[in-house]
Amino acid sequence: MREDQSSSLQHLDDAELVQRAQSGQRAAFESLFHRHQDRVYTVALAIVGNATDAKDVVQETFVRAYKRLGSLRTDGGVVAYLCKTATNVAIDLVRARKTGKQVSLDAMKSSGIDIPDFSNSPQAHAELQVTNEELMNALLSIPDDQRIVLVLHHLEGVRVDEIADMLGIPMGTVKSRLGRGREWLRRRLYGKVID
Amino acid sequence: MKCETVRQLLAESDANALSAGVSPEVAQHLGTCESCAEYHKELQTVSAGLGGLTIVAPSELYPQVMQALPAKPGVLSRKMALLLSMLVVALCALIIEYYYFYGQYRQQEHVISTSCVESMPGVIPTPNTEEYSQTSQLTLEQLTPSQ
């Protein structure tokens, strides 16, 4: 019965699912969750750097969305809303940590932190010839401040001036963090320094 | 243009500029410098790879989130919430205004009565227990005006 309900909801778009969820159909909200959980989890993981915190960020994101369901945008902005919420929650968490340390998977393994499972994730980019695991691992080796800027700009499509507003830093700082972060990634993935 | 300058410009340019097009000066350099052209291509690929980065959420996330959801969703729409908050603000303003002006009115009333007593002692006599006691002892003859 429940599976029938879920499958009947699959063909609905986000706006229709939000409307149904607003009228009390919990299965519609569950469908929204299944549809967008990977995207929200990726953003959360890329910012906080470990699976335990990333799961907490996703949980908080969907709980907030559920509590504000009445005012949730139904004009196709659901993913943007969820990612923005996840980003804010994740950035607050990183700031609260105040360690500024890198969070490479190797470091996490040695300290017993919950390691994200990449086994089902597809190849990141055909031309790059790396898996999502390798790309995320490379991303997690970048210092927090540069990684957050990279995630906001490339994963979420936030403009440079908007990132400056969000983080309360000058645009020049955003650009230099973007430059250093990209250069770090390029060296890590291509394993070379171009002179 | 120096290679170093070109690479810094490329690294710091936004994703759109990186994929859509670079400035004419940079483009001219890329046309002649194989090393910088390769650098540009690698940055474009890294940028595209990041844009498509997808990690599959762990299966335990679903029960974790569903368990954390409140029993009922928040149903207050944005318009309703705005209307409600405006009503609350208006009510607060009314209460503040009432107490402020009522307080001022009471104060003014007090000032007026005090000043009347002080400035017109003949018109409104101050209560004097001695006078009252004398008055109470007056006889009817004393009160009747003499013809």
Ligand SMILES: [Zn+2]
């Ligand atoms: Zn060059």
